[in-house]
Amino acid sequence: MQRRPLIAGNWKMNGLAAHLEEVDAIAALAAEKPTVDVALFLPATLIARAVPRAGVVAIGGQDVHGETHGAFTGNVSAAMLHDVGATAVLVGHSERRTYHGETSPDVAIKAAQGHAHGLSVVLCVGEDAAVRNEGKAEQWVSDQLLASLPADADPEWLTIAYEPIWAIGTGVIPTIDEIAAMHGALRSALRGVIGDKADTMRILYGGSVTGDNAPDILGLDDVDGALVGGASLTAAKFAPIIAAA
Ligand code: PGA
Secondary structure, eight states: OOOOOEEEEEOOSOOOGGGHHHHHHHHHHHHTOTTSEEEEEOOHHHHHHHGGGOTTSEEEESOOOSSSSSSOTTOOOHHHHHHTTOOEEEEOOHHHHHHSOOOHHHHHHHHHHHHHTTOEEEEEEOOOHHHHHTTOHHHHHHHHHHHHOOTTOOTTTEEEEEOOGGGTTTSOOOOHHHHHHHHHHHHHHHHHHHGGGGGTOOEEEESSOOTTTHHHHHTSTTOOEEEESGGGSSHHHHHHHHHHO
């Protein structure tokens, strides 16, 4: 089954106007690699300025509120993201789940909000070290995914990102066999809910992806791209990951 790879960068709470030059450089890389989709999830403050410079790179927000509008100080709605030119949104990142108490049902609502406003959605799941060490990771993450999945989940607009929490920003990654087993487990969990559409839904790997480990990770059958934090902050570090896809 051919799925078009997606290499997505998540800048988290990094980036000022000067860093827009990196968007220009990443746009140039993406233009040279038409077989791969490239996206950048930027701080909300950079989105409107990045969009005109992004070329084929999809620009997205890092979170969205579950309600359409209202008295939610500090939050950003899906309509607001769409209004400034974003075409994508990240939901359920472990940093949102951990530091902002977001639950899987919250994440499902956020995903549906993004879709309702025409955004493509990357939905993150992943276990912590304790779950991994207990040997329960595949079942635990499959359950988390199904609890986070919006009702009308469809590969046309939804992508899954498997990000083990213990691999994020640590330089430690699962073994290639562990990644393959998890992605296989997630795809079969999806198949139980969305049937054959599971075959076309992209499942990304995220957590300490670099130019060095990207070829092995992206070479796996069930890995359809990467969600990249630190190594997406500069075009120089992002380039070999895009090249490996
Ligand atoms: P990292 O972050 O690549 O810096 O480990 C990945 C992520 O949190 O999306």
